[in-house]
Amino acid sequence: MLVSRAMRRSEFDYDLPGELIAQVPPAQRGAGRLLCLDGASGALRERRVRDLPELLRPGDLLVFNDTRVIPARLYGRKDSGGRLELLVERVLGPHRLLAQVRASKPVREGQRLRFEGDIEAEVLGPRDGFRELRVAGNVPVDELLERHGHVPLPPYIHRPDTREDRERYQSVFARVPGAVAAPTASLHFDEALVAALERRGLGRAFVTLHVGAGTFQPMRVEEVERHRMHAERLEVGAELCRRIRRTRAAGGRVVAIGTTVVRALESAAAHGGLGPFRGETRLFIRPGFRFRVVDVMLTNFHLPQSTLLMLVCAFGGRDAVLRAYRHAVSERYRFFSYGDAMLVTPAAGVRENGREGPDAI
Numbered sequence: 060m061l062v063s064r065a066m067r068r069s070e071f072d073y074d075l076p077g078e079l080i081a082q083v084p085p086a087q088r089g090a091g092r093l094l095c096l097d098g099a100s101g102a103l104r105e106r107r108v109r110d111l112p113e114l115l116r117p118g119d120l121l122v123f124n125d126t127r128v129i130p131a132r133l134y135g136r137k138d139s140g141g142r143l144e145l146l147v148e149r150v151l152g153p154h155r156l157l158a159q160v161r162a163s164k165p166v167r168e169g170q171r172l173r174f175e176g177d178i179e180a181e182v183l184g185p186r187d188g189f190r191e192l193r194v195a196g197n198v199p200v201d202e203l204l205e206r207h208g209h210v211p212l213p214p215y216i217h218r219p220d221t222r223e224d225r226e227r228y229q230s231v232f233a234r235v236p237g238a239v240a241a242p243t244a245s246l247h248f249d250e251a252l253v254a255a256l257e258r259r260g261l262g263r264a265f266v267t268l269h270v271g272a273g274t275f276q277p278m279r280v281e282e283v284e285r286h287r288m289h290a291e292r293l294e295v296g297a298e299l300c301r302r303i304r305r306t307r308a309a310g311g312r313v314v315a316i317g318t319t320v321v322r323a324l325e326s327a328a329a330h331g332g333l334g335p336f337r338g339e340t341r342l343f344i345r346p347g348f349r350f351r352v353v354d355v356m357l358t359n360f361h362l363p364q365s366t367l368l369m370l371v372c373a374f375g376g377r378d379a380v381l382r383a384y385r386h387a388v389s390e391r392y393r394f395f396s397y398g399d400a401m402l403v404t405p406a407a408g409v410r411e412n413g414r415e416g417p418d419a420i
Contacts, residue, residue, distance in 0.1 A: 066283040066346065071372060072363045073384045080215050081397035084227040088249035092392055092399040096383045098375035098406035103383055105390070108247045108400055109255075111357075117260030118311035119355070120302060124242035124319045125265040127233035129201065130208030131272075132220075135174030137162060143172060145180075146211055147239055148189045148272045149292070153199040156180075157189045159272050166190065176207030187290070188273070201236065211239045213396050214275055215362070228396070237269035237292065243359045243396045244317030262311075264302050266323040268293040278364060283345055288366065290339040291319075295327040297335040303352065304333075312354035318367050321374070324352040344370040346377050349411045356403045360387060360394045376406030 085091055095104040095114065106114065115121075131147035143162040150156050160166050160182075170182045172192070180192040194200050210220035210228050220228075230245035231253070256263070273289025280286055303313055303324075315321045325344060327336035328351040343366065356374055361367040372380045383401065392399045 068278050068281050068283055068364045070283075070377070071365075071368050071381075073381060073388070075363060075388060075394060079388065079391065079394050079398075081393040081395060082216055082218060084223075084246070084397045085393075088227075088231070089247055089252045091247055093402055094383060094387055094392065094399070095402045096375050096379060096404070098379055098404050098409075101376070101379040101382065103386055106402075109252060111252065111402070112255045112259040112261070114402060115256075115259070115261055115314060115355070116312065118262075118306065118309055119314050120262040120264055120306040120311055121256065121314045121316055122264050122266060122299070122320050122324065123230070123232045123245050123248075123316045124268050124323070125230075125232045125234040126238040126242060126267050126269050126319075127236045128211065128229055128238045128241050129236050130204050130225075131211040131239040132209040133174040133178065133204075133207065134209070135172055135178070137166065138171055138173075145172070145174065145192075146272050147204065147208075149237065149239075149269070150200050150204075151191070154194045154196075155183075156192055156194065156200050157186060158192060160190050160192075174207070176203065178203055178207060211272075213240065215395055216397070232265065234265075235267045235269075237267075239272050240270040240274050241396060242268070242270060242317045242319045244320075244357050244400060246397070247357075247400055248316075261314075262302065262306065264299050266293065266295050266299065266320055268319045268323040270319055274367075278366060283369065286343065286366065288341040288343045290341050291322070292339055293323045293326060293336065295323055295333075295336045300327070300333050300335060313352055314355040314357065315353045316357050318356075318358055318361075318370050321353050321356060321370060325350060328352050344373050346373045348373045348409070350374065350405065350409055351411050354405070354410075357400055358403065359396065359398055359400050360384065360392065362395065371401070371403065374405055374409060375403040376409075379406060 091108045093106045133145040146159040148157040168184045179195040183191040210224040269292045326340035
């Protein structure tokens with residue numbers, strides 16, 4: 060990866076009126092607006108998510124993230140009576156977990172915390188920016204979360220979670236439990252859209268990347284290259300790698316449904332050719348990155364100065380992407396997890412091995 064100059068976080072800023080942040084999902088999956096950006100020319104077109112079958116090509120391969128969001132938020136109190144909120148980062152075992160703990164004062168090692176459902180946990184200590192906890196009792200952590208946990212809606216959704224969120228903050232492909240945030244580009248797909256894509260001759264495949272609580276942590280340094288990404292667990296299987304090679308050989312494109320898929324695929328190819336990968340990634344994709352796998356990206360709109368916006372800028376070109384965001388603001392698109400989407404093809408020079416074919420949408 061080559062970065063020509065030092066970048067600053069403020070170079071990825073834009074003005075967003077608060078009323079454009081979607082607080083509830085659209086009435087139906089697939090009903091959202093779709094802003095199409097041709098990264099090579101900067102041209103924009105306005106469509107609908109349901110237009111995807113005609114915007115993509117027979118033989119393209121759509122890659123989704125099949126992670127499943129767990130009910131990872133718990134509310135409770137400390138022994139002293141102070142209120143606290145727990146956001147699980149990952150389940151480490153039947154009775155241990157890693158989490159963010161929000162309270163008026165920091166929790167201490169050895170302190171006991173009590174949550175809804177008579178769940179009691181002991182603070183074991185810090186680990187990778189989170190807190191490790193041991194949960195008392197004989198019931199496994201994942202079962203306790205299913206019974207008493209809340210849908211971990213992002214902090215920019217200013218309302219309590221509801222029963223509807225249990226279904227709508229979950230993609231129709233959700234299969235492998237472990238995420239604490241949804242791969243939101245996948246939220247646009249319903250059975251009707253999936254069937255229309257199949258009739259069009261588009262393939263479908265999956266990676267698993269468990270989105271962690273760190274995805275909501277803001278970048279705290281101004282110099283972009285000094286930022287250290289949070290680790291996320293992923294799996295890219297051998298069969299998917301074979302399908303990608305067959306797709307390319309037949310002239311098709313790899314369409315990543317969401318930034319999590321981009322990160323998974325590019326992590327699996329980070330040390331050369333694409334191959335099976337299982338483990339953690341801290342890959343930070345920012346302008347200057349050379350893409351090895353992804354040809355087209357579907358993604359929601361992301362927070363100002365966020366690493367996810369930087370990833371999209373790396374793919375579609377910073378100036379073109381930020382112009383598209385300004386257009387979306389002026390046209391009153393809905394932003395973030397429950398919002399509208401973008402379909403982006405790559406800017407010139409961002410892919411390896413001269414793969415600069417006709418990708419315009």
